[in-house]
Amino acid sequence: MRWQDIDVVIEKQLGDQQFACQRGCAWCCHQLIVLTHWEDGRQILAAARGRLTPEEFGVFERRIRDQAQAITKMGHAAAEALQWTCPLLKDGECVVYDLRPVACRSVFSTDAATCQAMMEAEDFDELTDSQQSVANEIGKRAFDLQIAINDQRPVDGPIELRVLLTRLLDEID
Ligand code: SF4
Numbered sequence: 001m002r003w004q005d006i007d008v009v010i011e012k013q014l015g016d017q018q019f020a021c022q023r024g025c026a027w028c029c030h031q032l033i034v035l036t037h038w039e040d041g042r043q044i045l046a047a048a049r050g051r052l053t054p055e056e057f058g059v060f061e062r063r064i065r066d067q068a069q070a071i072t073k074m075g076h077a078a079a080e081a082l083q084w085t086c087p088l089l090k091d092g093e094c095v096v097y098d099l100r101p102v103a104c105r106s107v108f109s110t111d112a113a114t115c116q117a118m119m120e121a122e123d124f125d126e127l128t129d130s131q132q133s134v135a136n137e138i139g140k141r142a143f144d145l146q147i148a149i150n151d152q153r154p155v156d157g158p159i160e161l162r163v164l165l166t167r168l169l170d171e172i173d
């Protein structure tokens with residue numbers, strides 16, 4: 001399934017709702033990313049290699065490997081709590097924006113300020129009632145979108161992006 005087709009599924013699900021999301025808005029880029037389709041990881045790795053300088057790619061690879069190792073060692077939940085900045089974020093923009101994973105593509109928010117508050121809060125209870133409501137809507141919408149997309153293409157099984165990219169890097173080496 002091509003990215004354009006995935007975006008059509010997303011557009012149909014969203015209807016005419018208005019969102020604050022745009023390229024360069026990255027408060028949501030501080031989480032672990034679970035992929036359910038491994039080919040996505042291959043495309044992302046190839047694009048990162050082509051779009052980053054060799055020095056930048058070296059830094060990217062080290063961060064990917066270090067974080068993948070930490071996820072394996074401490075477990076997904078503990079690593080998620082660390083809110084690492086995604087290694088694919090460069091100068092505030094996603095290096096692979098056109099190929100970003102379904103987990104990223106399906107996150108839509110009506111309020112970027114709430115996304116910032118979610119990123120900065122240490123606890124969900126620190127958010128105001130209206131921020132909690134927006135946060136819950138983001139989670140539910142993303143879940144529904146991922147179900148709609150996965151209904152239309154075979155699923156390989158869940159794996160964290162950094163862990164998958166490390167495996168793919170080892171295959172190439
Ligand atoms: S989900 Fe929030 S942080 Fe992410 S692009 Fe949309 S508004 Fe920005």
Ligand code: SF4
Nearest residue numbers: 029086088089094104
């Ligand atoms: S892959 Fe791109 S959109 Fe997804 S978290 Fe990383 S930088 Fe953000």
